[in-house]
Amino acid sequence: MxxxxxxxxxxxxxxxxxxxxxxxxxxxxxxxxxxxxxxxxxxxxxxxxxxxxxxxxxxxxxxxxxxxxxxxxxxxxxxxxxxxxxxxxxxxxxDAGRVAGLVAASFELSSPVVVLVRERLWHIGRRRFGGRYRDVFFGIGAGMPVSDMSAAIRSSIGPGPALLLTVGCDGNPDGIPSGQHVLDLASLSRAEDGRVVVDLDYVEDRLTDSAPSSRKPVQSIPVPAGTSWRDVSIIVFDGMMQVTVRGKVQEIDFAEVGVDPQSQPIALLKLFAAARGTLPSDRISNTQDGSTPPKTRVRRLRTLLRSQIDIDGDPVTNHKKADTYSCAFEIRLADDDGYPTPAGASWIDFNVHERADGRLLVSTVEKQRGRGLTFDPTDDTVRAEVAETTREAIRTYSIDDIVPRSSSGKMTTEASALVALLRSGGRLQRAGDDMAVLSLARRLREWTGLAEDSLRFSESTSTWLASFSCSSGIAKKQRSGPNGNGEDVLA
Ligand SMILES: [Zn+2]
Structure with a gap:
């Protein structure tokens, strides 16, 4: 019964x-x-x-x-x-939301429950099962096909591994991505002693068993003839990487290709991703326990990449002079979303300050509206008005966080342009088609997610003007007069 x-x-x-x-x-x-x-x-x-x-x-x-x-x-x-x-x-x-909360509690998930689809799908947290971290969801079928839930999960967390506990899914899990697992909540949970209990051992078994059966034979992803590593872009997730080759997106699940996501090559790959592709040798040797020299670590990563992506040439090059290693492809972490720009903010709300130690302080003013009384001294009256209160959020970055280094490990011309801009209080005398400034402007748009331009060119004065506040604790000796060669003198 x-x-x-x-x-x-x-x-x-x-x-x-x-x-x-x-x-x-x-x-x-x-x-x-x-x-x-x-x-x-x-x-x-x-x-x-x-x-x-x-x-x-x-x-x-x-x-x-x-x-x-x-x-x-x-x-x-x-x-x-x-x-x-x-x-x-x-x-x-x-109360379906309460059920989601009780299920989350039974998994000992501490993160807040987030509604993905009203009354249908909840993200209840993250937990390790079957040897890897998985985002856990609770979904109510009731006419919503499991494929729709799967798509909603994917658009929420990307192609990472997920466990979906459902009720009422006429689940045909065919066509669900291999990283997502669907289990029926009613058959693995019960109410007991004032709480909901989920059979965690059962879940663990199911997800551990599923790994070998879905393991594909190790096979590199196909690429068009003549492809080089420069045509490759990789986004690294916790348990997989998304590889884009000339516009075609493919996924490599570490566990599925028999690579331990905790292994040294994957840890190094993630480190490269965090640094957007270039690492000094000492960062590589300091990353994990053990005394494996950077050269060996990089060699293992090269072997791994070549075994997965069928491209000739060196995927990770060494720059002996700079003592750095650089990926020959574009790489970033999945959750590298840039600056957490508050809703409604524009460039005018941004302050960027260069500290004496070279770190950058980026602050934004967050507006909060509320009713308040204001006194108008012109006619001695007090009025009830919508008042704006502000709160300043300050974050510290290195310049590399905002404008990543080039593959040779050098500061890019974009990064130099940003430094020059800060040291000159937001004015740069450069040509209107200066590539470094134009590309810096694009990078700042990407980094903040703001659509409007961070830099405006004034034809009359032949000057680039920042739309955000710029300052520096490092003194700058400015050369007088226009300089057309794009070089700024830094003290
Ligand atoms: Zn009757």
């Missing part, structure tokens, strides 16, 4: 979260009371109809109030007018 917990999940699965007293009456009272105490049932308005229990026909009958809120009845064609106890008209709605 299904437990009351399973019955509630069945109702959610059917897309009908409302329960009436007549059906609940037949359920186990003790179980019901315990679930009630978990706060996942909300009493709603009294029913407006009941199922007749008098004539054996079980027809639906409308409720008539003899004395509103006190005495009610319904009509039956064979049995006449039947009085009904008000208790029989009580109804409850299952």
């Amino acid at each position: 299904r437990t009351v917990w399973q019955r509630l999940l069945d109702r959610l699965a059917a897309g009908d979260g409302t329960l009436c007293a007549d059906e609940v009456r037949r359920w186990d009272r003790v179980q019901w009371d315990k679930l009630f105490a978990l706060g996942l049932l909300r009493e709603i308005e009294l029913a407006e109809s009941v199922i007749c229990d008098q004539c054996g026909d079980a027809h639906c009958a409308e409720i008539y109030w003899v004395t509103p809120g006190v005495k009610a009845c319904f009509g039956c064609e064979t049995e006449g007018v039947i009085d009904i106890e008000i208790d029989r008209l009580r109804q409850w709605r299952i």
Whole structure:
């Protein structure tokens, strides 16, 4: 017999979260009371109809109030007018969000539950299962195909590994990406001692078993003839990487190709990704335990990359003079989203200051609107107005975080242009088609997510002007007069 917990999940699965007293009456009272105490049932308005229990026909009958809120009845064609106890008209709605919260608690997930699709899909946290971290979701089928949930998950977390616990999914998990696993919540959970319990061992087993069966034979991803590493762009996720070759996107799941995501080459790959492709040798040797020299670590990473992506040439080049290693392809981390620009901010809200130690302080003013009283001294009146209060958020960056170094490990002309801009208080005397300035402007747009230009060119003065506030703690000796050669003198 299904437990009351399973019955509630069945109702959610059917897309009908409302329960009436007549059906609940037949359920186990003790179980019901315990679930009630978990706060996942909300009493709603009294029913407006009941199922007749008098004539054996079980027809639906409308409720008539003899004395509103006190005495009610319904009509039956064979049995006449039947009085009904008000208790029989009580109804409850299952709080699906609360169910998501209880499931999250049973997984010991501490992050907040986030609604992805209202009343249908929740991100309940992240946890390690079957040897890798997975984002965990709770989904209610009720007409929503599991493929839609899968797509919503993907657009939320990208192609990383996910565990989706569902009720009511006529789950045909074919066509679901290999990194996503769908399990039926009703069969692996129960309510017990005032909480929801999920059979974690079962989940662990299922996800561990699934790894070898879905393992593909190790095979490099195909690329068009003549492709070089420069045509490759890689985004590194926790358990996989997304490889774009000449516009074609392919995924390499580390576990599926038999590579431990915790291994040294993957750790190094992630380090390169965090630095957007270039690392000094000492950063490489300091990263993990062990005394493996940087040269060996890089060689192992090269072998791994060549085994996965069928391209000739060196994917990671060494610059002996600069003592750096650079990826010959574009690489970044999946969660490298740049600056957390507050909603509604524009360039005017940005302050960038170069500290004496070369670090950059980036601050934005976040506006908060609220009603307040203001005094107008011109006519001695006090008015109620919408007042804006502001809060300043300050973050510290290295210049490399904002404008990554070139593959040779050198500061780029864009980065130099940014430094020059800060040291000159936001004015740069350069040509209107100066490539370094134009490309810096594009980089700043990408980094902040702001659509408008951070730099404007003034034809009349032949000067680039920053739309954000620029300052520096490092003194600059400015050469007087225009200089057309794009070189700024830095002290
Ligand atoms: Zn009847």
